[in-house]
Each structure stands twice: as structure tokens, then as C-alpha cells.
Amino acid sequence: MGEAKKDDASMEDDTWTQGDNKEWSKPIKPLQEKWKLVPAFLQVKGLVKQHIDSFNHFINVDIKKIVRANEIVTSGADPLFYLKYLDVRVGKPDIDDGFNITKATTPHECRLRDTTYSAPISVDIEYTRGTQRIKRNNLLIGRMPLMLRCSNCVLTGKSEFELSKLNECPLDPGGYFVVRGQEKVILIQEQLSWNKMLTEDFNGVVQCQVTSSTHEKKSRTLVLSKHGKYYLKHNSMTDDIPIVVIFKALGVVSDQEIMAHIGLDARSQNRFGASLLEAFNLKIFTQQRALDYMGSKLVVKRFQSATTKTPSEEARELLLTTILAHVPVDNFNFQMKAIYVSLMVRRVMAAELDKTLFDDRDYYGNKRLELAGSLISLMFEDLFKRMNWELKMIADKNIPKVKAAQFDVVKHMRAAQITAGLESAISSGNWTIKRFKMERAGVTQVLSRLSYISALGMMTRVNSQFEKTRKVSGPRSLQPSQWGMLCPSDTPEGEACGLVKNLALMTHITTEVDE
Template structure:
């Protein structure tokens, strides 16, 4: 007979209830920070000294050290979490980055500079408590049974709650119950920190109209022609569906648009931009390349792939209209993603690192205008990035405009603390009815607690992970690319 209590005991000896969140933070430190810096790669100031043609700032390796504190006399030593609590300090690590200055193709200087102090999650790889046994934890002033998974900001324990969001880059089809539109397919196209909503709707006349950013209800065939698919036969092949009235109607309505330039000019007119004609066209091309389905690509050579993706969306819309598929269940947990501390900090760091780079360029260019060359160490303002990250984590106001992302850790009792560390909060506003989103879904079974949710306007929007649920992490982009190359070598073809 299996001893169930022993099984549960052994499980929790090997797994913490906050393992997933700690692993997410570790991934952010070990992978995401370097990836963000590598994506930036370099920065080129517009103003340079008179005897110089080009100056470049190049960004290299990132190093994150364990938490320390600098005393009034200038001495530096390790900082433990209990001291941070007692002295109202932030338990944070210094982040260093390798920066080089290249003048007219020749490297003049390369040094490691401090760019920020980053709050550290307790029990993560950077935390001094990591790897300590019970006796050592007691000696450090800690409860050996404390799981970690939270931060200390100005002496206050704060937790980044899990955010429940729709899966990005996933197409959802639905029937419209009211209004001039009958059917709709939509998705959030995600790239870096951007999440751009896209939608293709069918009106009662059978026209397919697309909206994204400032593009509002543009006929989809004109979008396809603006991407370079100007032959009607190619458009039909992209949709890959038996010819029906809707396809005929949409192609006929765009019959006067012969070239990609005609389509781009048509779109520019619908946007009502107060710009010269050529600037309007440039703006349309920029939006097609950078804001239309950015997850597919952001280069002119990716336009055909974007057209193929739109063809699949149109086909899905027609299948729904012909009752050959059912509307997608947006509340199915297959269509949800949980964003943990690493994901949230990645968004915060990426946005504010760009602010830091722009500030570096501003300081350098200001010095050039005044006839001075500022040393590299003086160009980087460490406090700028530190204060912006610390402010977001202290107030809970995130770069996306979302509030309440960071919350004060509830210590009413031991079990309540665990509950708070495993809270899952929906991005939907509490003031909206959203009955279906608040209801229990069969796919919550084993993943979310069916009972624990607050009364009142947050009911069903604030949930808690089930005791044995575990959150996996997204695949690293480099590993994904390796897998794709391997599959292509085996004969797999891209759509």
C-alpha cells in the first residue's frame, strides 16, 4: 500500500511552491538581460565632433553581481535580506555592462560600467540565501521554512503577482452577435514588449475589413496588394479555399487597385494624415513593415510571409462563416499564458534600457555641442535605470500602464503568504462584467483552485494556482531557431 502522506512529503521536499517563479527570475538574469542588450547592440549619436565622421557606442557582455551595500565611509560588503528589512534598504544587485566607443571604425575605449541596481528575488541564484542549509539560514536571521519568491524594496517585502493573459500570436475566431459585423478573427501580435491587436471582420455585405493600430477597416485585399500580392490568382491561392461569393466580392471591390503603390496610396488616403503625399506613403510602408504582424518579421523581405499569414486568417474567417469550424474558446487554458516575474521584469528592463541609451546619446551630444568630450563613465547615469525599475516595483505601476503588478506581501499567516505568492490576476478590468471570463472552466481543473477567489468585483479575475500545479517556461528563441533549422534539413517546408 502506497503511503500517500509520504509521497506528498517527498514532493515538497524536492519542490517549492514558488519554484516556477524563482526559475523565471533566474532565466531573466541568466538569459533575458543579455538578450535585451544584444538586441540593442549599438547606438549612434546624430551629433559628432567636427573632425569625426561617425561615433558608435557598442554594448557587450552583461555581468550581474550578488547584493551588496555601500556604507557612508565608502566601504562595500555583502547585504543579507534581514539587514535590508531592518535598515529599510533595497535588496539589489549591481548590473555591469561592457561599453565600447568606436570612432571612424576604430575602437578608442572599452570599459565595464555600472548601469543599474536590480532588485533580487529571495532564494534565487543571485540571493545570498541560495544553497544555505537550515542552520545557516537561522544564522542569517531567516525562517528556514520561508520559500522566498519575493523582493525587498526599501525594507518592504513585495511580490510580483502572476498575470493571466491571452496567448500572443494566436488567432481567435468568433461570431458577432450585434452590430454591422457578422464574424471576426483576431490576434495579438507580440514582438519584444509590443502587443499589437489585429482584427479581420466580415460585414453583412461579405466584405473583409482589417484593423490594426491606425489602420481602421481597410479592405483586406488592398492590404494584400500593398504587401506586393497584386495578382488575383495569387490572392486566391493564399486563401486556399473553394471560390465563393465572399472571395469574389472582395476581389471585385479592389479591382481598380493594380499595383502595390496604388494600394499604399489608397491606404494613405484613408488614414487622414496631415503630411505631404510622399511622407504619407513612407508612413504606410513603415507601418506595413514594422507594425503589421511584427512576430512574422519586420523586414521588407517578410511581406510575402505576412500575406500568407493573412491568407490563413481569411480562410479561418470563411470556415467560421460557413459553419465548418466552431468559434474559439478564449477562456480555454490552452489559449492562456501566465506571465511570471522574469517576463514582467524583462518588459520593464527592455523599456527602461532604451531610455538609458537615449539618455547616453543626449549627454554625449550635449557635450559635443559645448566642445567637450565626456568620459564614458560619466555618460552612463546609473541612477536613471535604478530609479525607474525601483519605482515600478515599489508602486506596482508597470510600463504597459497596468497597475497593481507589484503588491505588498501579505504576512497575516503562513498559508496566506503562500496563497499570495501564487496569485494569478487577469488583465481584464474589474469594472467589466465579463461573465464567461469569471466563470470556472473545465480546463482550470488541476491548474487553478476552484474555490479561492475574492468576493465582489474581483471574483473570478483573481485566482490561485492549485497546490501541485507547475508552470513551464517558454522555449529560448535560439533553441527554437536551431529546431527549425534541423526540421528544414529533414525536409520540412515553411508555410
């Protein structure tokens, strides 16, 4: 009996393999069949998925991180006073009909009434009023313009029939905003990759540059070679600082230890000798002496902070927070930063010997695309920090005047500030972020509705951060690394040629996913 069962099983096995072979040996399906994949792809993915994914990540994940990073507001006037944000949420789209009456709205209604399709941003807070500790839930701090078809939009997950009842075209891809009655698209911004070393020849000077970007700071650090010596260049310094001085300021004091970072072979020692000698001539042998030297080269700030620090403390603070801001420093242990600087020096030294080691700025692997979510995230963070700073100022001013028991911080929270900031940025296209000295114009444009294709083309447009007036062919010409990612034929004529590009229809842009 058992043998019979075994035979059955083996026969089944044989037929399976035969069937499998038949499957494999079938002729490849004709092209007409393959075209059926395209509508399937468009149904599952859609053409503006990258915008919607990035905005969803912002309203569900990023906004919570921003509020958590700036959760406590304190005041110097009263040590007991504090305001703490416990949670933040972006609600469903609604419209204010006056007298504090709100009702749900649709994008079509906002287009007709020349209003903004937006949802309330509400927070839960805990704060002190005198000796009382008070909790308040669902407090409005502003309104967030909503992207059509994002996770909070009324159109999400609706059938074609339901969409037509909302006066919305089922074929409309979404991915844009309705602000003051106008349809606005945030164009994808292309820029050089941040937190990455790029070695290049700049007017005959070999340099390695890193643009550091963290939530707090954006800064550019350069390591360059001049007359056989190596220097670190940063905007906060008036002069280029000899690299050995930087190492000593980072706590790598002995020359032997510095050479261990750079390389112990004879060739590296010979080439780095002049830099060691320079520090010797400056009589810099200790960390404190190196910090004093850096302190003497600091750019004079326009607004001196109230806390008076010595120049060497300022220099130490600069190394901690601004120079290579993305490299973590734990409790003034600069070891990671020293290793990173030494790697930059080694990249410069290698590029001096072998010209093929220069990085290509136009290679698409060295580029990043900034989507709507990250741009609005920057804007919201700036407005939220400004609101908290103003609350702190109001508390500092009012607590001494009225008795602390009568000061209620909630009365001074203005929702209009964040609302107006986000609305005017999207409607004007001017992205001004003071912390990063970032001033960009033309980030948003009115959605072109000349034809269905023109609307889709607008959603996939990529804007390059490069001056249109400069007649340089490099950024404009096709790069082999753009193959399959950018459409080679869809670019305007004239001065913007090659600088304004379009994504290929099936390009997928990965957005930062919450770990």
C-alpha cells in the same frame, strides 16, 4: 562448460521475470504511503518554483539578449563616436555604506534597515573619446532588486543551520522582493495568448484577431467580415482596409494568385467575389497603387519624425514592422505575411458557415501567465532603451560644443535612472511602459504574513486582466480546462470573484528556456 553457463544465464533470466511478476502482483500501497510523495515533491520543486525559475531566466539569459539587441549607441553629431556594450552581469547582493564602500548584505538586514535587497548590474563597454578607443570593465549602470532564493541570492543552496544563522526562516519559500524594507510580491498576470489567431463573434461581426508581441512592438490586428466583404482593421488606420488591397500591398497582385491563397473551390470564389470587385471599383491593380491607398488612410501622428517619408512609404513601413509584427519579413518579401493574412480570412469564412468554429476566450489553452521575470524584463528593457536614448541626446548636444576629443560619455552614464525605475515600479505596483502604451496598476502587493498559508497563497495568486466593474459571468465562472491547474475554492468574494484565482499547489508553469 559453455552449456552450463548458458543454463545459469537462463535460470537467472527466469528468476528475474518471476521476481518482476511478484513486484507487479504486490497490492497497491495504501494512501498513507502516497502522502509521503507530497513532502518529497515540495522539497524538490517547492511551491514558488515558477517565480524563481522565471526570474533566474531573466537575470541569466534575457538581460543579455536585451543588452545585445540595443548594444550600439551612435551620435549624429560625430560619425566616429560610438558606445558599444560588450557584456552585462547581475552581481551578488550588496549595500552601499557611503564613500563608495559596499558590503555584502542579507534580506534580513534590508528588512531592518528599510533598504532594497538588490545587486549591481555591471557592463563591459567600448567607446571612443576623440580618436582614442577605450574599453571599460565592470561599469555600474543600475541596481536590480533581487528575488529571494534566486540564483544570485545569498540564501540559495544553504542548509537549515546556515539559514538560521542569516536570521532567515528555513521554511520561507522566497519568490518575493524586499524593496525599501517591504516584502513585495509580483502577482502572476493572466492574459490572452499572443501571436495566436482567435476567431470570435463580436456584436454580430465575425472577426479573427491576433495580438502580435515582439521585443520591439505590441499591436493588435483584426480581419473582419462586413456586408459580405472582408476587411483588415488596425489602430494605425482611420478606416478598415479592404482585404484585397492589403494583399496587393503585400505584393500578391493578380486576382488569381489571391484566390490561390484563399481557396480555389467554387464556394470560396463566390464568397470572396465581392471583395475582389471592391478593389476593382477602387481601381487598385498594382502594389504601388495599394500602398498609396493605405497611405491615404493613415492616422496622423502627433510627433512627425525628422525623416520625411511619403504616405506610401509610411504604409509600407507599417506593413513591415507593425501589422502582424511577429511574422518575419526578409528584405521586403511579404510572402509569409500574405499567407498568414489569407489564413485569417479563411478562419473568418469557415466561422461564418459553422458557428462551432469560434474560439473560446475563457478556454485556458488560449491564456498565458506572465511571471515576475517577463514583467521585470519589459521594465528593464524600457529603462535601458531610455538611458541609451538620453546618452545619444547628450552626445548630440555636447559634441559640437566641446571638441569631440574632450567628450567622455562615461561621465554622463547615470546608474540612478534604472535603479529608481525598477525600485519604484516594484514598490508602487505601477507598470508603465511607454513603447507598448501599457499602463497597469496593482501588479505588486505587500506579502501577506497573517499566516504561513496566507503567504503561500499570495505567492500563487493569479490576477486576470479584466475590469472588475463589468458584470460578465464568462471570465468569472469555472472553466473545465482549468482542472488541475487552478484551485476552484480559493477566490475572493464580491466583485473580484473568479477574476483573482490561485494556482493549485502542484501546478508547474513552464518558463521560456534558452534554445
